Amino acid sequence: MSEPTSLTLGELRDRLQSGELTSAGVVSAYRESYRADAKGPQPLNGYVEWFEDALALAEAADAARRRGGGAHGLLGLPLAVKDNILIKGRPLTCASEILKGFTAPYSATVIDRLVAAGMIPVGRTNMDEFAMGSSCEYSCYGPAHNPVDRSRTTGGSSGGSAAVVAGNQAPVALGSETGGSVRLPASFCGVYGLKPSYGSLSRYGLVAFGSSLDQIGIFGRCPRDLALLLSVAAGKDPNDETSADTDFSRLGAALAPRDLRGLRMAIPQEFLAEGLDPEVRRVLDSFVEWARSSGAIVETISLPILDASVAIYYIIAPAEASSNLARYDGVRYGYREREIANLFELYERTRSRGFGKEVKRRILLGNYVLSSGYYDAYYKKAQAVRTLLIKEVGEVLSRYDLILSPTAPTPAFTLGSKVDDPLAMYLSDIYTTFANLALLPSLSLPAGRTPGGLPVGVQITGRRFAEELLLSCAERWHAEGATR
């Protein structure tokens, strides 16, 4: 019998329902996996906290099931949660010193819905501070390590979530994206990562970074697991005006693999340019070959606006962040600097001590592009080019069903290799950001490995609210392509 820790969420659910496994047994197994790794020479550092009472909650779920409470579709199943999503009664730090000591007084809507369906949050996962980073190295808890090669990064910012799923310490995990922070770590760690359409999942209780871009994302070992969570968590939330009236509930039943015949995929040639690692290119080519052999039509197109993605993103996201992070000032919660002579020092010293370098950099950049004299040239210009991008990407998606590309230009890089070069770090997002900017759903699937064994992901992006198409295509790959 397989170890519980290597089963998918769907498989665990089936075995809980059949009685073959208990929730307590499953949670125990994951806890042991985590503890064993934590004691090892180079722990993944995917979890920043494992909830010690998770086991008791699992036992309670088993008791509820015995009483006939199996109606909750996800009863007793464990879930890892990125440390920027509020869980009532649990600490929340966003991997930042400035929130040390803060306990969440309410739960995010997505958490409420998954918990109402019976899921058990088992721990908080590591991340780049305030979700600002592409490698999970900007964390006050130290970096997370890639389970495939521990000298390498997991990717970021949701690095911890990717690591625990890839490292068999959780079957599924929640992360968040603003510019690629779910898809990139999914690619680096070799798991599936979904960024839903902007608005599909409520942002209430997700700590804001770039409000017009943020979305909670899902990590799993198979597309069906992503679909399960999406089906429960998605839908309009009166607490979030930007949430959309989506209904993915039927994805909770079996997710059928898509027939790819006639499916039209476009590869932007701008994403095949200089900077793309040849080993990543090879995996993409292999994927394209499989897709074509399954009947899909795959064509290369030109979409020059995509070259603007990173620039637009790194103007708009820091601008919104500089405003969103203004509330961290030591007045009402979190860290407060004690050695202060006056009110100004309260703000300045709390924030200077509490925030890490990258966060400070982005706040400064954000205030710069918003400040008078620069607003028109930067922020306003970025918004205008974003509008163009949305329009032109939309035009492509009116002629094609999906946009296909590598998720990242390289496989996982070594720890420390980009930390001191912000611009180089930002360019990791070169393929992912357009989907966030255009509010579109995008999914990274593990498409292959480099000769050295490093995972390579390929991303498929669809029209707004076309999550079902993405998931069913990914399911086809998972069922047939991945095991070729």
Next chain:
Amino acid sequence: MSDPTSAKNGSSPAVGTRTEGGVTFEVIIGCEVHVQLLTKSKAFCGCENRFGGIPNTRVCPVCLGLPGALPVVNLALVEGAIIAGLALGSRIAEVTKFDRKNYVYPDLPKGYQISQFDMPICVGGHLDVATEGGMRRVGITRVHMEEDAGKNLHLVDGSNMSYVDFNRCGTPLLEIVSEPDMRSPEEAVAFVESIREIMRYLDISDCNMEEGSLRCDANINLWVYEGGSRHATPIVEIKNMNSFRAIRSALSFEEKRQLEEWKAHRLTLDAVGKSTRGYNDETGETVPQRTKEAASDYRYFPEPDLKPITISPSLVEVLRARVGELPEAKRERLKSQYGLADFDAETLVVSKPLSAYFEEAAAGYREPKKIANWILTEVRSVLNERNVEIGQFPSKPEHIRELLEAVDDGTISGKIAKEVFAEMAVGGRGPREIIAERGLSQIADEGDLAKIVDRVIAANEKSVADYSAGKDHALKYLMGQVMKESGGKANPVVATRLLKGRLSR
């Protein structure tokens, strides 16, 4: 506030100009009025919108600026803004949106205020304000929606700390910006008072300056006329004026200060720009406020957590119907329909219930002006004494009409009417009932009156003799005695006729 530096209409002084100490100048004032709306919940969250309360008990993740919280717009905020805009004759935007105004202050938990920058919900409009010099039309630049901040307390407790209460944080506010059309501190006060009346009339705010539901900042400068040119002095924004008296006092002080400053330094708006001063109520002076220049870079950008709002013509019509007749239209109608004077119409219009009371009372009565007069003097006097509104006044509107009809048809005299009214105002009973019960009807019966007249004549020989000798005042005296004898109930017309008749025999 639009910049009044350019002498658009030539450089010749206009009506409001004065000359003092050799300087000919005009005072230019614009006001920014903040009005708290009377909604059940706050602007962007469901916390109760109510004044006072135990500190930090009407708060939630949203209005406290906790991580992960998001704003959700209150429909009543948008409705209140539209209603205010309709009353001010503004154009209601078809699409409006919120923006973030970024600055740092302890009472501002998010580090930004959700406000409106370039797409306010209402644009333009005007308010006709009654001033000493006549009616002044004050232009309205815009009306926009925003949220209030928390409250800071500075106790004299030697602890060197300030204390913040976030109950008020997130309360819905309307900001009403006027054109710089006012020409004296008194006009500015009149403007703010008019805003207060309109907002209370519309029932969207109680506009209570003591409680902070009405706040005012003013922008003031001078236009100095000299040798065919017009010079604008630097514009000063005055803050911390917490009463109507303070507004008048602050602006009067500032006017004088700017005049002296002009004489001494001749600084212009072009050279110096705009600054801020705070009013000190104890000293009656304005003092410069320390604001670092960089601090006023608000870095406005569209609020990404809220969608733009479309306002349909049908929504505007529903609200227009809810408002009903606007004060201006009502005032004109009261004047034309009931023949009321300007002042009376103006006063009645201020209160919807009071004007409704008047119209009910005046229905079918031949001299509505008398009814208006009675309400504005006698009834209002009682209301003021008891510190209540017309809704708590025990008499029904038709009782007022019946009272005046009783005077008209001679049942009672005007003097007795006041007595009857006094009793009406206590018990709420109708005048006819009171008159009958207390036997207050005038004595008009000639036989009864004749007896009284005869008694008075008999008892006042000297006055009678005086009257015969041609002293008319004696008649007055004798009438007084007749009224006294009759307990004030003698019908004056009949009594006079009888008295004269007897005396001339």
Next chain:
Amino acid sequence: MVDDETMEKILYLSRLAVDGAQRREIAGQMEKILDYFTILSKYDTSQVDVDLGEAVAGETLRADAARAGLQPKEVKAFAVQFLDGYFSVPRILGEEQ
């Protein structure tokens, strides 16, 4: 592009303090990033009306109703400096009441 005066101003707006050497480092990094942004000038946006996103109809906004928020003990649980029900901060100057 990011001279001392500008750096001073945005540090103040951000309420951040960065010492001399780090300041130069950050200014340098920012300049590099800002320079990268010039790529946007390649795109002609003179005819573009910025898309503010889909709008919401006024009538469908949240109905005005009050509901309970956080209980005092919940506020106390995360409050840093809380005295007699108030959040306290060093004295705010310039406001005498």
